[in-house]
């Protein structure tokens with residue numbers, strides 16, 4: 001990593017972060033740095049520890065050891081809602097929606113967290129338009145298809161107007177077309193916010209990628225551009241060889 | 245949602261409130277005094293049902309011991325009214341005692357992140373602890389101020405009096421008016437609450453607590469809030485109850501009553517407020533009718549009703565009726581109407 005980049009503000013930093021489940025070292029001594037307005041992809045084989053790493057960043061898990069620092073604040077032991085309240089938008093790997101509520105109400109819940117009621121309503125409508133969910137805004141979200149549910153969740157992330165966005169497999173289960181739209185959306189979000197995106201879909205990563213971090217057995221194997229990583233022998237062995 | 249929208253979403257609430265007001269003024273002309281006194285007890289119980297409909301149906305918190313706050317309210321009212329020599333401030337004391345106790349209990353439960361199942365167990369246990377503790381308070385040693393607690397015999401509750409004249413007690417038909425007014429006001433209050441930001445956040449937490457946290461809501465605070473408010477409403481029911489019956493005994497805290505409260509909400513339907521109120525009246529009159537005969541055991545019939553509903557009408561009466569109507573009407577405003585009613589009736 002070049003020295004020049006260090007001029008940008010560091011917004012996420014982990015130091016020696018570790019999360020152990022009994023004997024399983026799901027995350028092991030991870031030093032990770034994300035700069036302002038950066039778009040970082042996280043890849044790695046199943047069980048590499050990506051989601052666990054996300055959960056440590058978002059307060060869903062308390063790390064076994066190490067530190068998480070978000071914009072200079074130590075958030076290692078912070079509650080999830082406290083981290084979200086810093087302005088962090090989060091999409092988990094397992095879909096998390098308000099299942100019995102309408103699309104409208106789902107997005108509104110996000111908008112209303114920070115905005116007054118009038119602004120929240122207009123923001124809800126804008127977001128629904130932006131996500132192409134206009135036709136189904138009165139439907140309860142458990143009536144929607146998998147891809148549409150992903151969009152509702154992305155809508156919730158966007159409506160909070162976060163400056164840091166963490167997306168765990170945002171394109172999982174989406175059609176080709178939907179995936180491409182998601183890539184566009186992520187680039188759009190990136191004009192306002194920094195992102196960390198976990199994905200398996202290589203084509204998707206190529207659409208959006210700048211810097212890519214490869215996870216393997218709870219550790220960072222390497223960090224580079226997608227081109228460099230596809231050429232790297234070690235990375236291909238643990239990951240690309242079996243997939244791309 | 246701004247004020248206007250909240251009012252619009254509350255339309256069904258006002259309709260039912262209006263029906264309640266008509267009933268309130270018509271009933272004393274149409275019914276005998278005995279029936280009116282009986283009705284007062286049913287109203288008191290339906291306020292209890294309303295409080296569980298709020299905390300369980302909207303807040304998603306299965307409080308198995310909602311009747312504890314009801315009983316606590318009744319005892320607090322009785323003891324305070326005896327000591328104050330008047331009922332007005334005693335009502336306030338009843339609500340505050342129940343709400344404060346709920347806030348304390350809720351603090352440990354929600355901030356300790358006790359799981360939902362244990363919450364049910366804990367609230368039920370607390371209820372049964374009240375039952376056995378208060379049963380043991382017979383004799384002159386157990387008194388609060390001037391009021392003997394009275395053990396398993398209970399205490400005679402001073403009747404309500406006019407706020408400006410502590411020696412002018414209300415007649416049973418007036419207590420009926422007060423009870424009906426309290427029920428209607430509590431109902432409108434709950435109908436309003438579930439349409440506010442606070443109420444909608446509570447409903448969202450019920451749907452997915454993690455998601456609400458990921459959006460930055462501190463779910464513990466909201467759960468504590470709705471739990472405390474519901475306890476205060478249950479206490480109002482308790483005040484009405486001991487006025488209707490004339491005394492309060494530890495039996496209010498028994499397992500039967502704890503279970504009955506749950507049955508009202510299951511039969512009436514979770515996620516509605518009017519359903520459990522209606523179910524309480526219905527079951528109250530059913531059990532009174534059964535009380536007059538000896539062929540069928542009361543508890544057996546209740547058990548059968550519960551099983552019937554769990555198996556065949558799992559959503560409860562009110563949501564099933566609503567679904568049935570929305571399906572029959574043309575689907576033009578269909579989903580919109582359902583969404584509104586789901587939130588506010």
Ligand SMILES: Nc1ncnc2c1ncn2[C@@H]1O[C@H](COP(=O)(O)OP(=O)(O)OP(=O)(O)O)[C@@H](O)[C@H]1O
Pocket residue numbers: 021024025026044045046047048049050051052053093
């Ligand atoms: N709560 C838990 N308890 C025990 N082990 C866990 C737990 N969560 C994750 N693990 C283990 O930690 C390791 C890392 O899992 P994680 O879900 O972080 O992987 P991942 O990189 O997100 O994989 P995927 O690509 O399949 O989503 C796995 O071996 C998993 O079995």
Ligand SMILES: [Mg+2]
Pocket residue numbers: 050051052093168
């Ligand atoms: Mg994962």
